[in-house]
Amino acid sequence: MTTKEYAEEYMNIYKEAVKFDSDISAETLAELAKDKNALVRRDVAGNLNASVETLAELAKDKNALVRRNVAGNPNTSVETLAELAKDKNALVRRDVVHNPNTSAAMLAELVKDKDELVRINVAGNPNTSVEVLTELAKDESELIRWGVIDNPNTPVKILAELERDKYEFIAELARSAKKKENIDNQLNKEDMNEKIYVGNSYKTVTEKGTFYNFEVSKEAIEKIDGAGKRNEIYLAIEPKKEVQEKHPTHSVYVGDKHSKRELQLVVSKDELLKAPVDAYGNIKAFAASREKIGADLSNYSVALEQKDPETDKYQFVGRGYDESTKFGETRVVGVAFKTEFGQDGADGKVYNVNLDANKVSKLTMNEYGDARLGIVPYAEKVLNPDGSTTEQTRYLVTEATSVTKGVEATIAVHVSNPEGKEYPTLSSCAIHKVGENEVYKLVVQDRKSESIGKDCADLTVSENKYTPEMKNLSEAERKAALGEKNYIGKGWTNDPDKIRIDKREDLTPKGLTAAIDNNHTVKVIAILNAQPTLVRESHLKQIEARQKDSNLKTSNVLVEKVKQTFDSFATKQKKSNGHKIK
Numbered sequence: 001m002t003t004k005e006y007a008e009e010y011m012n013i014y015k016e017a018v019k020f021d022s023d024i025s026a027e028t029l030a031e032l033a034k035d036k037n038a039l040v041r042r043d044v045a046g047n048l049n050a051s052v053e054t055l056a057e058l059a060k061d062k063n064a065l066v067r068r069n070v071a072g073n074p075n076t077s078v079e080t081l082a083e084l085a086k087d088k089n090a091l092v093r094r095d096v097v098h099n100p101n102t103s104a105a106m107l108a109e110l111v112k113d114k115d116e117l118v119r120i121n122v123a124g125n126p127n128t129s130v131e132v133l134t135e136l137a138k139d140e141s142e143l144i145r146w147g148v149i150d151n152p153n154t155p156v157k158i159l160a161e162l163e164r165d166k167y168e169f170i171a172e173l174a175r176s177a178k179k180k181e182n183i184d185n186q187l188n189k190e191d192m193n194e195k196i197y198v199g200n201s202y203k204t205v206t207e208k209g210t211f212y213n214f215e216v217s218k219e220a221i222e223k224i225d226g227a228g229k230r231n232e233i234y235l236a237i238e239p240k241k242e243v244q245e246k247h248p249t250h251s252v253y254v255g256d257k258h259s260k261r262e263l264q265l266v267v268s269k270d271e272l273l274k275a276p277v278d279a280y281g282n283i284k285a286f287a288a289s290r291e292k293i294g295a296d297l298s299n300y301s302v303a304l305e306q307k308d309p310e311t312d313k314y315q316f317v318g319r320g321y322d323e324s325t326k327f328g329e330t331r332v333v334g335v336a337f338k339t340e341f342g343q344d345g346a347d348g349k350v351y352n353v354n355l356d357a358n359k360v361s362k363l364t365m366n367e368y369g370d371a372r373l374g375i376v377p378y379a380e381k382v383l384n385p386d387g388s389t390t391e392q393t394r395y396l397v398t399e400a401t402s403v404t405k406g407v408e409a410t411i412a413v414h415v416s417n418p419e420g421k422e423y424p425t426l427s428s429c430a431i432h433k434v435g436e437n438e439v440y441k442l443v444v445q446d447r448k449s450e451s452i453g454k455d456c457a458d459l460t461v462s463e464n465k466y467t468p469e470m471k472n473l474s475e476a477e478r479k480a481a482l483g484e485k486n487y488i489g490k491g492w493t494n495d496p497d498k499i500r501i502d503k504r505e506d507l508t509p510k511g512l513t514a515a516i517d518n519n520h521t522v523k524v525i526a527i528l529n530a531q532p533t534l535v536r537e538s539h540l541k542q543i544e545a546r547q548k549d550s551n552l553k554t555s556n557v558l559v560e561k562v563k564q565t566f567d568s569f570a571t572k573q574k575k576s577n578g579h580k581i582k
Contacts, residue, residue, distance in 0.1 A: 267285075
């Protein structure tokens, strides 16, 4: 390879690394936005450091992949999004719908789109106005009507209409949504803007967290209809207009759609009514902030103020949500359970994923039929007034990973087959019943190091065919039942210590030297699989020196891979130009 060719190859690698670099400046991105390589422009358009001006220019790009990333970038201006909402490519218009900057007025225009998936996305967008939802509730597509039901802002009257839908499953979904929201007695007053007052609350902010001590009328609570297995009711804590010293700072109302609410509570009516009442017939409880939000995205825990005399512990009766519980601009679509183990040169992991089957049809897919999902760890710490805490760790599976912080792994799952393509898809997997939900069960696990290639994917996604009944089978029977793995995707870990190729300096001769020096077998193999031309004679001498040093442990797999790549590349170069690599 000549010096010029090497320089061009290195520059290409640098440009491809744009998507991995969160520190790259807006100025550098503006220069790269002019690159002739469409993949470079695409990655610039998806970078969160790209300026409004750069994104506006890239919105005019002839390549649809570039325009799609602009449409999905939260830095894109309202004006640019308005132009992209008219894009001839339906995939671009779909991404515009998901952008947090897309206004209700823009969604009102996109509801007229001829592409069904665009209208489905509008139906599920919480920014969509009531007028648009009313129109979509009459759409011929049952998937769009389903999206309207799933929208948290759909009012009572629309759900009531959909209860009479010609398709029974749509009618049943509407009935379930109505029951879940406790519509009958709590939100029927919504049309008159009437709020049902049930008590008062005192807010206290301490170093340990924020507390809302509240008292509600037992008589008023008894009149509220609950919903679900826990007979849950919704309470909204709203600041008072005028607050006098030593007086309550907040009022407590029934419902969950008050525009001025500061805290939303979801409380078990049955558990709440078990509490003793004071001389005025009031039940006393408190809501305490959590250090981190939980799997249900709640960031407050609700407990009775008086401890259980038998256990001397607080009795938790519900959960709470304030404005800080917004999870990026994404939706939780499933849960994951992580198992870790040791392997040569790196830590291994397996995520068993339960993906909500009802939300699969609403996933945003690219032109290859793939949906990008993120596996996000959440450490939940519940704070008690006495200073004690209860800890839990959960993993959520989310959409819109580009604007979600803390993603531990990203997976691309085949949801559908584009025309002319043949490979297994998520929709071909079996649906399992887990509790009250129908889920697709998946396994996300480490890819063998020798199979990590230029896509840098170090995880594989396959259908989890294992069922609890299989534990009673013999090993041979279980193996036969599981059969071949149904691979439906790939993934990338985001942990810098475990990811195979996560930085542009990894894909350089120095990066390979560092990986060998750290005895990181998996990373060395990944680098050489992705870019075998990086190997140098110095790397061969490096591993030979490590082998001679009794204090250095060198993996035999690492040694063989470097030697094999060096010999193969040296032979090819000798045949092509007679020069030996240095």
